[in-house]
Amino acid sequence: MSVAPQILKAMENSSAIRKAFEAGIKLKKEFGNDNVYDFSLGNPDLEPPVEVKKAMQKFAASDDTGTHGYMPNPGYDFTRAAMAKKVSEEQGVSIEGKNVIMACGAAGGLNAVFKAILAPGDEIIVPSPFFAEYTHYCANHGGVLVPAMTNEDFSINIETIKKALSPKTAAVLINSPNNPTGKIYSKEDIKLLADTLTEHAKKTGRKPYIIADEPYRAIVYGNKTVAPLFPVYDASIVVSSFAKNLSLPGERIGYVAVNSACPEAELLCSAIIFATRVLGYVNAPAFFQRVISETWNAPVDFSSYLLRRNALTKILDDAGIHYAEPEGAFYLFCKVPKSKSGSTDENEFCSHLEKHHILAVPGTGFGKKEWIRLAYCVSEKTIANSAEAFKAAVKTW
Ligand SMILES: Cc1ncc(COP(=O)(O)O)c(C=O)c1O
Structure with missing residues (x-):
């Protein structure tokens, strides 16, 4: 023992x-x-925000039958539709609710995605420095995290990414604004990364995903914005949560959104839904799915x-x-x-x-x-x- x-x-x-x-x-x-x-x-x-607290009071008072019951593993349709609207606005391309899977925070979303895409020994490249938990999330599913050092200003260094790429590369994971550096990767760097992976796919026959972990997307300074990923790369996934922007880390509410242009988007979504179930999350918390379906765009x-x-x-x-x-x-x-x-x-x-x-x-x-x-x-x-x-x-x- x-x-x-x-x-x-x-x-x-x-x-x-x-x-x-x-x-x-x-x-x-x-x-x-x-x-x-x-x-x-x-x-x-x-x-x-006060809107979140008011919605909590409203939904807590509900006597509707089934409010606390099991639901389909990817979440309520109305919540998925609201998240699809959010992601479509952020990404500038339209996605539907069927491409959204509700998750137990960004951490739960990343684990479901990794479980869905990683074969034993597969690799995930991450610009380094990176959120320390990624190493463990990757190892949870038989994968290996491969750090690729960034430039001195912590921007993406495409040469270190090129060196790290291999036939085992399942994905490149980006986090912008970044924890721990606060760096926002530029539109040009995202495009360069996308083009590099497209070239790599032509050579190796394996197209790695780009996964954007974006819980800090809304927290930017000055006139900075976070460049969208979906318009420049089809095999792309956004993972996010309301932990940081709505200050709800303890409520474990987040989502995964798959680019509609992604080859095999439907199969990938089914795999993430299956992973959500068998990892034991079953579904993201019902109460907060209701709350954020109405408050995701509350001003902060x-x-x-x-x-x-x-x-x-x-x-x-x-x-x-x-x-x-x-x-x-x-x-x-x-x-x-x-x-x-x-x-x-x-x-x-x-x-x-x-x-x-x-x-x-x-x-x-x-x-x-x-x-x-x-x-x-x-x-x-x-x-x-x-x-x-x-x-x-x-x-x-
Ligand atoms: C970069 C990054 N990704 C994911 C997470 C996990 O977020 P959540 O609490 O939504 O699971 C965090 C939490 O600090 C984070 O900093």
């Missing part, structure tokens, strides 16, 4: 975010909430994230910590400054920051040593109060 060795190994290697989060809870108990600066977790601190003011970004970057500037300015999402990816003894080790620096009550996540899990991630979806007060701690931490490093 034991835990599987590969799970033990994965647990050991993947606990950085949770470790920082738990250290934060301990520190807060000892020193009080106001004296701990917890930038560990991407848990939005904005309240969900993201200006406070911009204010927080600007406040934290000013603090980092003053402390002498270099970072990549985020174009979207709510993460700051920072370069570890050189210590007096010459160290740029991200784990050591995170431990050092912890002594100053700052919780950050080492870049290792995201595929980038010597960098750390700060999630700034925290109160303005926490950010303002952290200024002296950052200065003191750098001075004593």
Whole structure:
């Protein structure tokens, strides 16, 4: 009787975010909430919009028979139709509800897609740095994640993608705005990626999917937008959720949308629906399928994230910590400054920051040593109060 060795190994290697989060809870108990600066977790601190709360009250009061019953595995038709409208608006090409599968968050959606497309040993290429959980989602289904390093500004480096491509490549997974870098991949880079994969398909006879993981699509700064993928590549899939834009991460509500132009779109959708069932999700939560069918386009003011970004970057500037300015999402990816003894080790620096009550996540899990991630979806007060701690931490490093 034991835990599987590969799970033990994965647990050991993947606990950085949770470790920082738990250290934060301990520190807060000892020193009080106001004296701990917890930038560990991407848990939005904005309240969900009032429209969401009103819809929750309305649907909670419903006595309609079958409200809490099983449903078809891909979700309610009316919710799928609403998601199809959303995705069609974002992508600029029309898709129908039958091409949408409701999911238990973006994480559930990615797992259903990976289960549907991965044969044992297949590979998924990801521009690196990347969301650390991808490694595990891929391994869950017998796949291997292949990181392809980005350029210095974290834009897609097409040469590293070309090098990573092989007959085993099942998909390229992109995440824009990116966690952890905040980078938005340009329209030109998306087109170049699409053309590269089309060429690869001609040579090898296997056309990899492009999967766009887009939970941060709505959270962009200035006049930035996220370029659509469907018009430039047919074998494409969008995975998203309402965790970040509507601040509903605990409700586990998301979706997968398959490009109507995708060869074998119908078969692929059936496979994702089957995967949703046999992974044990069965279907996405009924209550929140109802809620978001009416509130998916509720207006949200993201200006406070911009204010927080600007406040934290000013603090980092003053402390002498270099970072990549985020174009979207709510993460700051920072370069570890050189210590007096010459160290740029991200784990050591995170431990050092912890002594100053700052919780950050080492870049290792995201595929980038010597960098750390700060999630700034925290109160303005926490950010303002952290200024002296950052200065003191750098001075004593
Ligand atoms: C890039 C990325 N993809 C997927 C997820 C998972 O999102 P969800 O909570 O909707 O499953 C996250 C969560 O932080 C994320 O950052």
